[in-house]
Amino acid sequence: xxxxxxxxxxxxxxxxxxxxxxxxxxxxxxxxxxxxxxxxxxxxxxxxxxxxxxxxxxxxxxxxxxxxxxxxxxxxxxxxxxxxxxxxxxxxxxxxxxxxxxxxxxxxxxxxxxxxxxxxxxxxxxxxxxxxxxxxxxxxxxxxxxxxxxxxxxxxxxxxxxxxxxxxxxxxxxxxxxxxxxxxxxxxxxxxxxxxxxxxxxxxxxxxxxxxxxxxxxxxxxxxxxxxxxxxxxxxxxxxxxxxxxxxxxxxxxxxxxxxxxxxxxxxxxxxxxxxxxxxxxxxxxxxxxxxxxxxxxxxxxxxxxxxxxxxxxxxxxxxxxxxxxxxxxxxxxx
Amino acid sequence: xxxxxxxxxxxxxxxxxxxxxxxxxxxxxxxxxxxxxxxxxxxxxxxxxxxxxxxxxxxxxxxxxxxxxxxxxxxxxxxxxxxxxxxxxxxxxxxxxxxxxxxxxxxxxxxxxxxxxxxxxxxxxxxxxxxxxxxxxxxxxxxxxxxxxxxxxxxxxxxxxxxxxxxxxxxxxxxxxxxxxxxxxxxxxxxxxxxxxxxxxxxxxxxxxxxxxxxxxxxxxxxxxxxxxxxxxxxxxxxxxxxxxxxxxxxxxxxxxxxxxxxxxxxxxxxxxxxxxxxxxxxxxxxxxxxxxxxxxxxxxxxxxxxxxxxxxxxxxxxxxxxxxxxxxxxxxxx
DNA sequence: CCTCATTCTTGAAACGATTCATTATTACGA
DNA sequence: TCGTAATAATGAATCGTTTCAAGAATGAGG
Numbered sequence: 001x002x003x004x005x006x007x008x009x010x011x012x013x014x015x016x017x018x019x020x021x022x023x024x025x026x027x028x029x030x031x032x033x034x035x036x037x038x039x040x041x042x043x044x045x046x047x048x049x050x051x052x053x054x055x056x057x058x059x060x061x062x063x064x065x066x067x068x069x070x071x072x073x074x075x076x077x078x079x080x081x082x083x084x085x086x087x088x089x090x091x092x093x094x095x096x097x098x099x100x101x102x103x104x105x106x107x108x109x110x111x112x113x114x115x116x117x118x119x120x121x122x123x124x125x126x127x128x129x130x131x132x133x134x135x136x137x138x139x140x141x142x143x144x145x146x147x148x149x150x151x152x153x154x155x156x157x158x159x160x161x162x163x164x165x166x167x168x169x170x171x172x173x174x175x176x177x178x179x180x181x182x183x184x185x186x187x188x189x190x191x192x193x194x195x196x197x198x199x200x201x202x203x204x205x206x207x208x209x210x211x212x213x214x215x216x217x218x219x220x221x222x223x224x225x226x227x228x229x230x231x232x233x234x235x236x237x238x239x240x241x242x243x244x245x246x247x248x249x250x251x252x253x254x255x256x257x258x259x260x261x262x263x264x265x266x267x268x269x270x271x272x273x274x275x276x277x278x279x280x281x282x283x284x285x286x287x288x289x290x291x292x293x294x295x296x297x298x299x300x301x302x303x304x305x306x307x308x309x310x311x312x313x314x315x316x317x318x319x320x321x322x323x324x325x326x327x328x329x330x331x332x333x334x335x
Numbered sequence: 336x337x338x339x340x341x342x343x344x345x346x347x348x349x350x351x352x353x354x355x356x357x358x359x360x361x362x363x364x365x366x367x368x369x370x371x372x373x374x375x376x377x378x379x380x381x382x383x384x385x386x387x388x389x390x391x392x393x394x395x396x397x398x399x400x401x402x403x404x405x406x407x408x409x410x411x412x413x414x415x416x417x418x419x420x421x422x423x424x425x426x427x428x429x430x431x432x433x434x435x436x437x438x439x440x441x442x443x444x445x446x447x448x449x450x451x452x453x454x455x456x457x458x459x460x461x462x463x464x465x466x467x468x469x470x471x472x473x474x475x476x477x478x479x480x481x482x483x484x485x486x487x488x489x490x491x492x493x494x495x496x497x498x499x500x501x502x503x504x505x506x507x508x509x510x511x512x513x514x515x516x517x518x519x520x521x522x523x524x525x526x527x528x529x530x531x532x533x534x535x536x537x538x539x540x541x542x543x544x545x546x547x548x549x550x551x552x553x554x555x556x557x558x559x560x561x562x563x564x565x566x567x568x569x570x571x572x573x574x575x576x577x578x579x580x581x582x583x584x585x586x587x588x589x590x591x592x593x594x595x596x597x598x599x600x601x602x603x604x605x606x607x608x609x610x611x612x613x614x615x616x617x618x619x620x621x622x623x624x625x626x627x628x629x630x631x632x633x634x635x636x637x638x639x640x641x642x643x644x645x646x647x648x649x650x651x652x653x654x655x656x657x658x659x660x661x662x663x664x665x666x667x668x669x670x
Numbered sequence: 671c672c673t674c675a676t677t678c679t680t681g682a683a684a685c686g687a688t689t690c691a692t693t694a695t696t697a698c699g700a
Numbered sequence: 701t702c703g704t705a706a707t708a709a710t711g712a713a714t715c716g717t718t719t720c721a722a723g724a725a726t727g728a729g730g
Contacts, residue, residue: 046474050450051450074409094431097428117387222616256619284616
């Protein structure tokens with residue numbers, strides 16, 4: 001059966017549709033006797049306001065789109081939760097899209113969100129696709145880049161200084177005496193990967209005699225990390241790095257899984273290990289993992305706030321917030 | 336600037352609105368010359384179809400609501416991803432709501448989704464709130480319970496046999512010779528907790544001399560698990576359980592974190608540990624965790640399929656799918 | 671009982687798309 | 701050239717709200 005409309009309620013209560021609308025939106029304008037009667041009708045008919053029609057009339061929705069690279073990564077699920085909580089405070093809902101690092105799917109979600117006329121889009125972009133995003137903003141949908149700086153300050157953005165994070169992680173390895181450093185990289189098109197790498201390079205350059213090797217992982221996942229670990233175990237001992245910095249915690253946990261499973265290399269004695277993100281599970285790993293912590297909750301909250309800011313004062317230019325990461329030392333670097 | 340509407344396109348191309356609509360929906364009905372002209376106008380004006388208006392006319396949306404208990408829990412994020420992927424195959428989008436085990440927030444999302452006229456709602460309910468959900472279905476919004484059986488077969492549901500999972504986990508502890516079993520429970524109102532407990536009780540009852548103690552955790556999180564672990568460490572040795580079954584992996588990892596941090600109790604020698612869910616991180620824990628695996632991807636996919644089923648044949652009754660869990664043995668029970 | 675001010679209520683217009691009965695155009699054979 | 705059939709294009713009606721100018725009802729004061 002078709003759900004009850006405002007018209008049905010009006011008929012049932014013997015008033016005009018405008019009155020029912022007032023009951024819903026401006027109850028103080030309605031005489032209390034009428035109010036009661038209309039509310040009784042609403043209850044009796046089980047009327048639920050059709051938000052689609054409301055949105056059409058209002059010209060905008062109460063939803064915000066969020067596109068993340070990998071919702072299975074605790075970094076993003078934590079971020080998503082924070083964004084959702086913050087949005088809920090303002091009466092908005094968050095629609096989640098998972099691009100899975102796939103530019104095609106990312107585009108698909110951007111299209112979808114634009115058709116749905118979301119208030120704005122928070123996006124952790126696969127690769128900077130400014131043209132599509134610029135078109136979005138040009139048509140009135142606000143955009144905030146998350147975990148990704150805006151190259152030309154074209155959009156508002158919330159990010160963490162990955163270069164400095166990479167520097168901190170590598171400096172720490174050097175500080176505890178490691179000299180043969182290896183960086184476990186994910187695909188090079190991820191700026192998170194290249195930024196962290198360039199931080200690592202800077203740290204290594206400061207210490208004479210230190211070397212940096214780059215190991216390529218196919219992906220930023222536990223599984224890909226295990227692959228890298230397996231290949232390390234097969235190496236001749238003298239060719240092994242003694243300090244390993246992984247582009248994220250999932251990779252680090254994978255590497256750790258592989259090294260400890262085969263019991264040939266000890267962490268941190270043979271290889272010291274540093275991850276990135278400090279996900280909850282880093283602390284309870286086989287060997288508790290030293291990691292670079294990112295303020296996920298703060299990132300999510302700030303992203304929504306920047307969006308709200310843009311909605312409230314559309315003329316203000318884009319604003320970028322950059323957080324500093326923080327090194328958390330644990331047993332994997334021999335605390 | 337107001338985004339271009341179908342009317343603007345029609346004016347620009349010198350055709351009627353109906354023709355533009357045909358270009359969008361039935362291009363084969365339009366003469367190729369007109370088609371080109373309209374498409375050129377669409378491109379030039381940057382027209383993007385307003386899905387809100389389309390939905391209003393169509394009477395239904397292309398979105399599905401998903402309400403989970405805790406998106407930070409990998410069990411749910413994995414489930415969400417599977418649901419999203421499956422929905423995308425059918426051209427639908429998933430809107431995510433995180434209730435955080437809060438009945439109030441759950442209700443809020445149900446209301447929101449009903450107002451948005453989602454096609455259906457997948458929900459992992461905080462506590463069975465059948466009345467509200469029944470009202471939903473009565474008004475045409477389909478409901479599928481996820482990770483929760485429907486008590487009266489009132490709704491379609493996808494669940495995993497938690498009683499049998501609890502039995503398997505506990506039986507395994509008994510099989511390796513443990514007799515003083517403890518179950519680390521979360522809040523008792525979660526049926527997942529009570530079902531797993533009753534499975535544990537059944538297993539213990541089968542073995543003469545075995546005992547079962549219930550330890551209460553405040554929450555199903557790593558942090559709460561750590562609290563339980565801390566209190567265990569303080570106990571007199573003779574009063575300690577030798578087999579610990581935790582209501583989920585997060586709790587188990589928390590307990591593990593606490594026990595191994597203080598180095599007073601060894602896993603599995605002093606205490607064997609079993610978790611539940613087999614999240615990705617269970618395998619890479621301090622001591623790789625024995626756990627009961629749930630087929631998250633399958634659950635998510637099936638939930639969407641059950642929903643689709645209901646949408647396509649509205650008269651068919653609700654259908655319930657129950658999956659069997661699977662024990663994955665690792666070092667925490669001394670493989 | 672009338673007037674005027676105040677408080678409520680009304681109902682048509684608008685939001686932007688889709689639908690479909692109607693009308694216009696084209697193509698073709700006679 | 702005309703008639704007919706097939707193909708295209710039209711535009712009003714519709715979906716369920718909100719808005720707002722205008723009208724109706726009420727109440728106070730004289």
